[in-house]
Amino acid sequence: MSDDADRPGDDSGPRVAVFRPDDERIDEAVDLLASLGARPVPDPMLAVEPTGAVPGDAAAFVVFTSKTGVELAAAAGWEPGDATLVAIGPSTAAAAREAGWTVDLVPEEYTSAGLVAALRGRVDGERVEVARSDHGSSVLLDGLRDAGAAVTETVLYRLTRPADAGDSADLAAAGDLDALAFTSSLTVEHFLAAADERGIRGAALAGANDAVVGAIGPPTAETAADLGMDVDVVPDAADFEALAEAVVAAVEGLPAGSDAPAAAEDGGD
Structure with a gap:
């Protein structure tokens, strides 16, 4: 300290x-x-420990759940391409825009449940990639799968003490x-x-x-x-x-x- x-x-x-x-x-x-x-x-x-991983390029939707994740992906040269880019809240969205990306969706409620609610009805039969830390809640993955999405999780970084x-x-x-x-x-x-x-x-x-x-x-x-x-x-x-x-x-x-x-x-x- x-x-x-x-x-x-x-x-x-x-x-x-x-x-x-x-x-x-x-x-x-x-x-x-x-x-x-x-x-x-x-x-x-x-402490943030990057894994070196980046989201794939085959998903229709890519979801970022933190500013840190966006910054790591951007630093690695990743681009969203034609994917619908989803950010969990204003800080994450601001980081994405600073990276030069277009943010397509920010849910009204900045939680995993809010993300699921915003995407339900849009992701049935679609591939969704969730890019986040190793401490992400299962609520997001389970909720998207329940909505009919094929979900892939990419761990961009680990959080340690x-x-x-x-x-x-x-x-x-x-x-x-x-x-x-x-x-x-x-x-x-x-x-x-x-x-x-x-x-x-x-x-x-x-x-x-x-x-x-x-x-x-x-x-x-x-x-x-x-x-x-x-x-x-x-x-x-x-x-x-x-x-x-x-x-x-x-x-x-x-x-x-x-x-x-x-x-x-x-x-x-």
Whole structure:
């Protein structure tokens, strides 16, 4: 984890742990939290390991479920050709457009279930390729197959936990965090796995529940709740800016965007 002592932010602001990958995403998250008056505690819980695979060229539909997947495929020189390109949400779609691709469909609900609902009735008898990480939900594959599609999954990258992750678990166990901002189910799982390795899972969980727990969307919130966390904040928009604003507002006792399930989750990190 990067030391937050030299990070920007209000020294009197709330300490907010953030778990995005250790690349431009953690830097952007830190800068955003600092601009909101928080003291960011960066603790990257995800490392991206590309597999080198790219989608095939025989599918009628190609579905991307994250910005990371789009960027890896684009960097490898892949092009959608005549395939109908589907992106799970705005961040993924924006990355695809930045790569010069035409995005044909973004579902109204940015979840696997939302993708299935958007494609049902269009994919019967068609070949659909799903390009994503090794931690993708079976909901998407099963739903598309139920809709009559011939589905192929391409694993573009693996998501692992960095060996040095977990300082935030120590801080949570000591009661030194005001909030935790989780950006995917896997960040929740890795946070608790790191606490387990340090022998402080119970204390870290108690410390998290004494703080504000924010989740970027319903799938992340459901995972956190299943693992014993009391989720306080799920923003209306499934992006990190909305999550950060809602978490800081909740710590400060201000009205947040929403504390009810959000519309969806845009693939997380």
